[in-house]
Amino acid sequence: MARRQARFTAQDLVDDPRLRDHSPELWRADLGEVQRRLLSSAVRCFAANGFHATTTRDIADGVGLSPAALYVHFPSKELVLFEIIRVGHERVLAHVRDPSILALEGSADRLRAIVAAYTVWHARHHVTARVCQMELNALTAEHYGEIVELRHRTNGYFRDAVARGVADGTFAQVDVKRVTRAMLSLSIDLVRWYRLDGADSPEQLGEFYADLALRLVGRPKE
């Protein structure tokens, strides 16, 4: 049969504690309430079942509307996904380039701050973050390109933070590219397992991963 056999329906998802996060506060303020609720429903569906296993019906069901209502607010299902992924990446970029982080003089402090900020964001918005990491290749080639651009800029701030500490002798002479990638991996992979009702708050996890990051650059916290 051509059934897509998504394992979870919109009804299941509304109350699933694994899918509770701060994503609903994420959407652009100039969107209407219905649009924002559609995005929140879509992000839950995409996170649980994936873009291709989610139907426009599922998304609309999640806010109690008919399937056609989606098209009053968004021109296509793909553009719903793009809006989610674009907003997610822009918010992350805004967090890691925060002036208060870049103002930190000590290389260790700056690295700690950027790793913590990145991790906290991913934990706090882990449902959206999951879609941002896992559904990238459901985007059209053009939209995918735009997102890759945002990712490169975000990653650049990480690499700079590591390279700076290596250059000024705060860190050991590590391989900047590889170590940076490892730090990103830690925070990115959290979207697979994190839940807000688990043992760690976003802030605790941010601190923990900031500690780990400093160990990775050869400067363990005593």
Place this chain on the structure above:
Amino acid sequence: MARRQARFTAQDLVDDPRLRDHSPELWRADLGEVQRRLLSSAVRCFAANGFHATTTRDIADGVGLSPAALYVHFPSKELVLFEIIRVGHERVLAHVRDPSILALEGSADRLRAIVAAYTVWHARHHVTARVCQMELNALTAEHYGEIVELRHRTNGYFRDAVARGVADGTFAQVDVKRVTRAMLSLSIDLVRWYRLDGADSPEQLGEFYADLALRLVGRPKE
């Protein structure tokens, strides 16, 4: 339109260097050659486009057969996915429980060995590993449960290796659960970006991540 708009066709995928790995050597020997070639084609399609964006046509095209030929060898598309994911997880488990690893007496040596083995496997078979990590929730609930069981057993070997070193004083008094998860994250996330024609061989990456693992447990290599 209902087009699934997979961005890459089977033709594109055959020669894509990003999708070259050792997966074709992975399949059970008791399967026929056509079955193994179908699995190799499917793994490429699933890795590039995802399970739901891959059609049975795509898989069959990859080995030059008609769509119906798939059903001569496999009862359903989902069972093709399950076979791939099951074999992948069984192979990983076999690697981390290798007697030569468990025979290592020193806690640091053992952790190094298990991290390297896990990482090398994921790098060498990164296309299959990608499917194993990213397409889990396209499985039926029953099949998903079987895989989770295998994952828990694999993760148990990691946790034991960390806990042992903490207990015997080789490592610092780290949070075993969190640190273990961080180590797994490093190797798992590599399926997102690794390619065999890149800068690192699987073995080099395995050594590098083994070094990082020891730093994470507070024992940097001098």
Place this chain on the structure above:
DNA sequence: GCGAGGTGGCTAAGCGCATAGTCACTCGTA
């Protein structure tokens, strides 16, 4: 105050299409 006309959110119905899977059949080999 009140009807005419417009507007925006929403829906029921359904179109066109592509999908997973089936089946009667052929072909090659033993």
Place this chain on the structure above:
DNA sequence: TACGAGTGACTATGCGCTTAGCCACCTCGC
């Protein structure tokens, strides 16, 4: 003759998206 591999034509179904139109509410002239 028997059988396993493979196929072309097909079915049943579900998909994204469109269309025509409903309805509550607004605006404006009088």
